[in-house]
Amino acid sequence: MAKKEIEPKIVLERTYIIPLRREWLKVPEYKRANKAVKAIREFLVRHMKVYDRDLRKIRVDILLNNEIRFRGMRKPPTKIKVKAVKYDNGIVRAELAEIPQIIKYKIEREKKKKAEAEKKEEKKPEEKKEELEKKVGEEKKEEEKEEKPEEIKEKEEKKEAVREVGFKESKFEAKRAKHIVEGKKQPRIRRLAAQE
Numbered sequence: 001m002a003k004k005e006i007e008p009k010i011v012l013e014r015t016y017i018i019p020l021r022r023e024w025l026k027v028p029e030y031k032r033a034n035k036a037v038k039a040i041r042e043f044l045v046r047h048m049k050v051y052d053r054d055l056r057k058i059r060v061d062i063l064l065n066n067e068i069r070f071r072g073m074r075k076p077p078t079k080i081k082v083k084a085v086k087y088d089n090g091i092v093r094a095e096l097a098e099i100p101q102i103i104k105y106k107i108e109r110e111k112k113k114k115a116e117a118e119k120k121e122e123k124k125p126e127e128k129k130e131e132l133e134k135k136v137g138e139e140k141k142e143e144e145k146e147e148k149p150e151e152i153k154e155k156e157e158k159k160e161a162v163r164e165v166g167f168k169e170s171k172f173e174a175k176r177a178k179h180i181v182e183g184k185k186q187p188r189i190r191r192l193a194a195q196e
Helices: 029-047 061-066 101-147 147-165 171-182 189-196
Strands: 010-020 058-061 077-086 093-097
Touching: 010 058, 029 058, 029 061, 029 077, 029 093, 061 077, 061 093
Parallel strands: 058 093
Antiparallel strands: 010 077, 077 093
């Protein structure tokens, strides 16, 4: 039997405003955003009771990472509000505390799209059966059409009627004659072609 993955329980949950400027001023401009992320990790290791001080146990959420790098690598924010959650397995997740409305809307829309895609995948076996049935039905209809010599005779009669009308055999005139016999609307023909 497959083991059921037990979801880790929340041990500690806190919200911090983390000062970043003092840390990212220590490095060159082009490394500032990376240093800001590292400063967040170091801050959370200190304050969320990670006893072995392992920075790899701090997981930075993608929205938080994007918020830090929003203005580029050289201009990270001076401080940021973070919601930190510690689980019983020792891992700490850092998320952006105040998510902008636009981002919330985009996340909800992506979730809906994923849910719809999953529903479509579930329905696919049924749809495949229906498609196969349709294809089989179409093949039978084509076989029936091939067996009927009446339709072939009708097409030949139309061709003969076109020849009897007595139009020129240019391709434009042939099209016009065909449409006249079949009773369809005449196609537009260029003036130059009509003068030929």
